[in-house]
Amino acid sequence: RKEVEQDPGPFNVPEGATVAFNCTYSNSASQSFFWYRQDCRKEPKLLMSVYSSGNEDGRFTAQLNRASQYISLLIRDSKLSDSATYLCVVRQQMDSSYKLIFGSGTRLLVRP
């Protein structure tokens, strides 16, 4: 079983649509949670951190449920520029450092 699981998609939605991505993680000791965005053939870029209380950044809302080990990302009023792969990422402590565990990503295509 993968440590971080995501629906690979693709999600094909029209501009203006609301779309939700889900993610589950297997290690209950995971400490921090993030959504990254990766464009084709580019490096991943941090979109937002995810907190249990839920957090919002403009059109993006992220939510964490530690009990069910579930993370979500909601994108409202989709733009063409939102087309990308969205990576669910968890951070795990290791000795004096930590490591990031990436999901394989959910691909979003926003059409005109």
Place this chain on the structure above:
Amino acid sequence: GAVVSQHPSRVICKSGTSVKIECRSLDFQATTMFWYRQFPKQSLMLMATSNEGSKATYEQGVEKDKFLINHASLTLSTLTVTSAHPEDSSFYICSARIGGRYTDTQYFGPGTRLTVL
């Protein structure tokens, strides 16, 4: 924001040759640097973690003799793929960590696309 560079951005080589990839933190000193590999339509997989002046810590299944990591300074880490084979063709991405009392962030390089013929 902080900038991490990688060189080269793309390399094509013959099977059996060695390829060196450089990762530099341009405007900060990185306490730790990480090397990842990403195959098409798959997630980034951590290969190794390196701290300046010490040996890298490799993830399970990653051959340390094949993927040599040198972390000579707080701003430079290199990954050498020795005796590369076609199955080593992948997107290699480094990241540099800034660790502090209030912030702890990884900044990713733009990646190096390796094609082994």
